Amino acid sequence: MIGKLFRNARIFTPIDRGVPLAGKNQGQVASFERGAVYVHNGVIEMVGPESQIMDSIKTRQVDLEVDCRGLCLIPGFVDCHTHMCFADLREDEFELRLAGADYLEILRKGGGIHSSVRAVRRASEEELFAGTKRRVLRALGFGTTTLEIKSGYGLDTETELKMLRVIARVGRETVLDVVPTFMGAHAVPGESAGNPDDYVRLVVEEMLPRVRTQGIARFCDVFCEAGVFSLEQSRRVLLAARDHGLGGKIHADEVNDLGGARLAAEMRTVSAEHLLAAGDDNLRAMAGAGVIGVLLPGTAYSLRKKLAPAGRMRDLNLPLAIATDSNPGTCYTESMPFVFGLAVMNTHLSPQEALVAATLNAAYAVKMEKTVGSLQKGKRADFLLLEGRGPAVLAYHAGVSPVVAVYKRGELVAGSG
Template identity: 65%
Template sequence: MIRKLFTNGRIFSPLDQGTPLAGELQGRVIHFPRGAMCVCNGLIEVVGNEEEVLKNPVCRRIDLEVDCRGYCVIPGFVDCHTHMCFVKRREEEFVQRLEGADYLEILRRGGGILSSVRTVREAPDAELHAMTRRHARAALQLGTTTLEIKSGYGLETASELRMLRIIGQLGREMPQDVVATFLGAHALPWEFTGNPDDYVDLVVHEMIPAVAKEGLARFCDVFCERGVFDAGQSRRILESARSWGLGLKIHADELHDVGGAALAADLRVTSAEHLLRSSEANIRAMARAGVTGVLLPATAYSMRKEYAPARRMVELGLPIAIATDCNPGTGYTESMPFVFGLSVLNMGLSIREALVASTLNAAYAVGLGRKVGSLEVGKQADFLLLDGDSPAILAYHAGVSPVVEVYKQGEPVYSC
């Protein structure tokens, strides 16, 4: 048993109530101007004002004391939506969009997701693993201690399973909690052009059972969008996934309001992601159903689209999480500090609301809210030291990372 005492930190942490924080509670954060934490075997035993923590009897038996040197201390980021398991970047498509090409137009030409599918199918395991590990390592250095990674660049059973196995391997190798999500319904592969229902049959009858039997994923996701999978097809996929014991997520209403948010509410999915075009009525419905809205401002930034109405969503009581959407086409970033800044400056979240969105609510969006996302007794000691007085430094000092040190279960895993 190893017990560590972390002292002299400006601690900021969401206060967990057992569910994602929403509405007036979206910014529920506690602050200890001179705080301390006692950590035993990677879990937080005591946290609070340093003077009070030092009075606790457990702090008389310390193996190691660490001075946080007055830095701001926050929970490690939880990046709850990424597509970082890919091989090749799509920089040329970024230029095409700058020149006026539409996302769905690029997809129809065989670009977009389908170009990533080609390169992933052709790549050896070692290459796919190395690129994914590179992205996860970059995320770690930027403060991400827990991340979700989706499949979805295979679009055939063998390739989807291979992606999920590599994601699982990464979770065993990296000092991060990695949550795997099956996204076989990410796009319609060229083998099924004009026959989307036949592909849905493959996902439902072959892919999902194979994923579940091998225990390769915690969640199933689907891209519910015009020209991809409609609400009826998305329902079939998600209901099948639920019957096999998988949690549910949905890419909803990114480019058009096609009823994705309504479906999310009806199925009471864990999270609905993007939500740039969701109606206010459907946002209310998701709030009533307990769905977490995962907003991806770096993608809106990259595509020069209007941002999701985060401020209004908070007012309507929808719990908000934020994530990078790290992918090779429409949002190539591993930086949660960048996303934090965008959510404050371009989506109207307060500093405290953005902190909750990037930690605790994001943890609930991947089913880990009882384990990570806040610095509270019984949770993992996953935290960051920031070179600033408060989490505001993440938005204020733009274009750089203020992350000085990263700790996972009380162990240092990165220092700049």
């Protein structure tokens, strides 16, 4: 039984009241100018003004007392959308895009996701694990304490299962909470070119039953986009995933307003991701259905696209999360501080709104809200110390990470403490 007291901190945290924060509540953050957190066996028991906490713990066991020196203390980041399980980088495609090549054009010519598929199929399970673990630990250093990782660079049954095994192992062998997502419907593989319906049949009739038997994945994602999977194909995948007990996610309307956001509302998926081209009516439907909009500002930055209209989405009462979309092709970053800064500076979320998006709402987007995402009694003691007076420093101190220390379940796991 171990009790720890973290005091003399400027604390900022969303307050979880049982639903994601949206609209005028998107930036609802509690703050304590001189605050403290009392942790017992890795779980938060008390958080609030230091004077109150000190009075309340007089009869409690305190094995370790940490003076936070007036630094900012926030919940650990929840990176709710990543593709960190991959084998090779795609710098050559980055240069092609800089020269004017279109993302979907590169995909049609066998690059993009197809390039990553070839590399992952060649890689041994051990090689894939080593690279994924390295990236995940880098994310930890940037303050990510919980993250989702998708498969989707296998596009055949055995390689998709291999990826999910690697993702599960990373979760076992690192301190982070890792949420595995099956994304066999990431693209139509080269061997099925011209026969996308046949590939969808493979995903539905062979891959999903094997994924369920394997028992690793918690969600199923599908890339609903022109030239990838149609609305009807995406619906079929999501319906089958639901039948197999997996939560639904959808890459929606990244390039074209295909209606993926409307499909997310119809299917009541947990989240819809990207949404750069989604129309207001479909976004409004998402909000009404309780679907979380996951914005990926780093991807728009890398593709030189206009960022998702976060302000308009907020006005439509859509709960917003932000994530890195860490992947080898369109957003090679593990840094949540970087995407936090982009969200504040380029999508015009306030620092408080971005904090909610990077923590509590992101936790809802991976159904981890009961244990992470805010600093409240009963949740895990996952938090960061920042070199600054408030979460705005994540955007203000541009180009670097102000994360001084990362705590997971009350243990220092990265930084100097």
